[in-house]
Amino acid sequence: MPINIPGLLAPFQLLIHPRLVLPGLSVKDIRQIDFAALKRAGYRGAVFDKDNCLTIPYEDKLIPELQEAWDECRETFGKGNVLIVSNSAGTYLDAGGIQSESVTHHLQVPVLLHTSFKPAYSCISAIRTYFSSLHKPIRDDELIIVGDRIFTDVILANRIRLQHRKERTGFLGSVFSCAYEKEGTVSTEKESLLKAEGASKVIRLDRAGGPLAIWTTGVWKREAMAMRWMEKGIVNAVEKWSKPPGGEPLDTSRFVKRVLKEEPVKKPNVVEVLLARLRKG
Ligand SMILES: [Mg+2]
Numbered sequence: 001m002p003i004n005i006p007g008l009l010a011p012f013q014l015l016i017h018p019r020l021v022l023p024g025l026s027v028k029d030i031r032q033i034d035f036a037a038l039k040r041a042g043y044r045g046a047v048f049d050k051d052n053c054l055t056i057p058y059e060d061k062l063i064p065e066l067q068e069a070w071d072e073c074r075e076t077f078g079k080g081n082v083l084i085v086s087n088s089a090g091t092y093l094d095a096g097g098i099q100s101e102s103v104t105h106h107l108q109v110p111v112l113l114h115t116s117f118k119p120a121y122s123c124i125s126a127i128r129t130y131f132s133s134l135h136k137p138i139r140d141d142e143l144i145i146v147g148d149r150i151f152t153d154v155i156l157a158n159r160i161r162l163q164h165r166k167e168r169t170g171f172l173g174s175v176f177s178c179a180y181e182k183e184g185t186v187s188t189e190k191e192s193l194l195k196a197e198g199a200s201k202v203i204r205l206d207r208a209g210g211p212l213a214i215w216t217t218g219v220w221k222r223e224a225m226a227m228r229w230m231e232k233g234i235v236n237a238v239e240k241w242s243k244p245p246g247g248e249p250l251d252t253s254r255f256v257k258r259v260l261k262e263e264p265v266k267k268p269n270v271v272e273v274l275l276a277r278l279r280k281g
Contacts, residue, residue: 161210
């Protein structure tokens with residue numbers, strides 16, 4: 001198992017920006033994501049993790065249960081606008097790009113080739129280069145980033161969000177933005193976002209200036225369970241103890257599909273079986 005240095009260093013950044021670990025939305029798996037609602041809110045592109053999000057770890061085929069949701073996602077965002085960013089396929093571990101080709105074949109979307117593991121800044125640059133080079137370029141704040149790990153996928157998304165905000169507002173703007181995050185007012189944020197993005201009110205309030213981090217909490221094959229347990233504990237602690245940014249929170253619940261719970265099939269007990277036989281007899 002290779003050591004993910006960027007992932008190991010990420011916790012140090014949390015001392016300054018603890019809320020980097022918080023996803024914008026948590027779902028069990030991608031079947032709960034309402035891709036059409038995301039598109040209506042202005043999201044145009046998607047970055048997906050592979051292992052334990054779309055495939056069994058180190059396998060290249062889509063988990064069969066996810067086929068319908070995956071087809072819907074690709075149709076909604078369109079060809080080329082969905083990208084796999086994995087810490088296995090497409091990295092230096094993927095000699096000759098054989099695995100990334102196989103994944104592209106099975107999942108029908110491109111795999112990003114990158115030199116550093118998520119959540120490295122060089123990986124972020126590679127993601128930006130990909131989406132900005134599309135025929136219709138996709139901005140940071142038009143992306144959703146979906147994955148099952150906090151220290152790689154969620155921090156990657158939130159790092160882009162942080163960078164995006166700083167680039168949009170400049171140094172002084174970022175200083176005031178940070179001040180806003182702690183103690184500012186709704187109107188201040190609204191004004192700065194409007195000036196920075198020149199976006200319509202509806203789109204601005206829907207996307208809140210950066211990629212949307214979507215955390216898939218379901219585990220298809222047990223892997224790194226101690227780390228997952230620790231990640232979940234950190235998320236809970238940060239949610240509990242850190243102060244949320246002011247302003248109107250982004251309502252992401254409308255991006256979750258209302259999945260009807262299947263009623264468990266009740267097995268008849270011995271008495272019920274005997275009664276049924278007597279009735280038949
Ligand atoms: Mg994963």
